[in-house]
Amino acid sequence: MLRAEGVTLGYGRTPVVHDVTLDLVEGGVGLIGESGSGKTTLARAFLGLLTPTSGNIWYGQQTLKNADMKAFRKDVQPVFQAEALDPRMRVGGSIAEALPRNARHRVPELLEQVGLSPDLATRRPHQLSGGQRQRVVIARALAVGPRLLILDEPTSALDVTVQARILDLLAGLDTERLLITHNLAVVGRLCRTSHVLFAGRVVESGPTADILAKPAHPYTLALRDAVPKLGGEPPVTTGRTEARPAGTGCPFRLRCPLAVPECEEAPALRDVDGRQVACHRAEDVLVG
Numbered sequence: 001m002l003r004a005e006g007v008t009l010g011y012g013r014t015p016v017v018h019d020v021t022l023d024l025v026e027g028g029v030g031l032i033g034e035s036g037s038g039k040t041t042l043a044r045a046f047l048g049l050l051t052p053t054s055g056n057i058w059y060g061q062q063t064l065k066n067a068d069m070k071a072f073r074k075d076v077q078p079v080f081q082a083e084a085l086d087p088r089m090r091v092g093g094s095i096a097e098a099l100p101r102n103a104r105h106r107v108p109e110l111l112e113q114v115g116l117s118p119d120l121a122t123r124r125p126h127q128l129s130g131g132q133r134q135r136v137v138i139a140r141a142l143a144v145g146p147r148l149l150i151l152d153e154p155t156s157a158l159d160v161t162v163q164a165r166i167l168d169l170l171a172g173l174d175t176e177r178l179l180i181t182h183n184l185a186v187v188g189r190l191c192r193t194s195h196v197l198f199a200g201r202v203v204e205s206g207p208t209a210d211i212l213a214k215p216a217h218p219y220t221l222a223l224r225d226a227v228p229k230l231g232g233e234p235p236v237t238t239g240r241t242e243a244r245p246a247g248t249g250c251p252f253r254l255r256c257p258l259a260v261p262e263c264e265e266a267p268a269l270r271d272v273d274g275r276q277v278a279c280h281r282a283e284d285v286l287v288g
């Protein structure tokens with residue numbers, strides 16, 4: 001339904017995402033990376049909130065800038081963190097606001113769909129737990145019957161048990177999803193395909209199960225080892241995340257334990273073991 005083709009974009013003159021091409025395919029897609037990797041910026045472009053400086057976001061057969069945005073807003077809904085709920089509004093009002101006027105009777109049904117009692121409709125967000133608030137955010141997104149949810153770190157503020165329940169809920173929904181996260185374990189639950197971003201570039205793409213079982217890029221390996229199981233904290237890898245200027249070699253080389261002189265040349269994405277990897281030494285990572 002959505003495709004990024006050669007997308008470069010950023011804020012002001014500084015590109016944050018560099019020449020990214022990827023499809024939102026069926027079975028869930030994960031965008032994985034640390035803070036500063038460009039994943040949220042790319043997600044905002046998929047939502048039509050940012051316009052690429054070059055390249056295009058395709059929505060079906062049309063670029064997003066030429067698309068029927070009314071249809072798009074019905075098809076594609078964001079799920080942000082629960083803090084995005086208006087603290088002054090009652091839960092039922094927040095959900096009803098997303099519904100057409102003649103469908104507001106569906107609030108109790110939507111609350112039940114996300115595992116909440118309809119009685120909570122009269123509460124305000126501060127009267128709910130973190131997990132309940134996140135369910136309300138999901139109910140609100142589901143109100144218009146979207147085909148795709150774009151979820152930005154939907155569980156990172158929750159404790160591990162609540163996080164697992166929210167993931168169960170998301171996994172059981174009959175809606176496609178793009179999940180933005182730093183946590184490979186979360187992606188393993190919800191996404192058949194994953195793309196790992198570092199410094200605004202895709203460094204590894206392919207089936208999530210393969211990437212989790214055997215990363216082929218040193219950065220993916222560092223992310224996986226930093227978050228061995230479902231849990232809250234962002235990974236502590238090895239320091240800097242900023243982009244290297246284009247054309248000055250592999251963007252990961254200042255952090256990479258496997259860097260060799262060849263890495264002064266930027267690696268292109270290439271096919272390695274059933275996925276795409278931008279690393280001169282991907283084969284060594286796989287056997288290591």
Ligand code: SF4
Pocket residue numbers: 217218219250251252253254256257258259260263267278279280281282
């Ligand atoms: S290309 Fe070189 S520096 Fe970059 S990730 Fe691979 S081994 Fe490390």
